[in-house]
Amino acid sequence: MSKLTAFREAERELKAQLEKLDALRNDQELKREIEFEEKLRALLGEYNLSLPQVITILDPEAGRRRSSEASNQTQPKRKARALKRYVNPNTNEVIETKGGNHKELKQWKAEHGADVVESWLQK
Template identity: 35%
Template sequence: MTSLNEYLSLKSKLTKLEEKPDLAKDIAFTEEFLRLKERYNFSASDVLRLIKPSLAFTGISSTECIHEALQSIAKDAPDIKSTAKSMRRYRNPHTGEVVETRGSNHNRLKAWKEQYGSAAVTSWREI
């Protein structure tokens, strides 16, 4: 009976693991990696040497080690934040009114473009 309990426990763990979205990504990565490795006739240690030279001489060159090396590189990489749009300032020469915006979806700016035309409003932009 212990074997049956162990089997059922492992089967439930496997089912839970298969439901995780990360598993599908990891499987896809491994399959693609193996395809490329075979296509370009690279060994796992060759790939590891390209990815992270400091790990290349450890003697470990399995796909799992390469996957871990890629993950550690991704964790060490600085977060790239999207750059915020610069503030744009438009001054209406007819009224002296000023609009500051980061995008072109400003209600006052739209009204001006309808009234005076897009080219005219664009020329009012201050640097």
């Protein structure tokens, strides 16, 4: 892309953003929200309170809910692994495991091959 093309594209984007900004400036709902925020901040300053303090006053349980929600989000629930049951047809020995890190299962795979041992999986 040439510099002239990039410049013209940037000009078009800027023009679109300016039109969007003008539309927002004339939006009555936005004006009401700005006025509310200004009055709220003035009121908070008058009483020397912060927004979290006001939230705690209005809803004392909010902090507890927020911390429990955060802990739930940081620890996603994993689906439990399914129990797999392998039966050695030669010895009729049974291994039940939820993972592939089973000592005897590894020995079987080393001895007979992973594909063969996987065929021993009972469904």
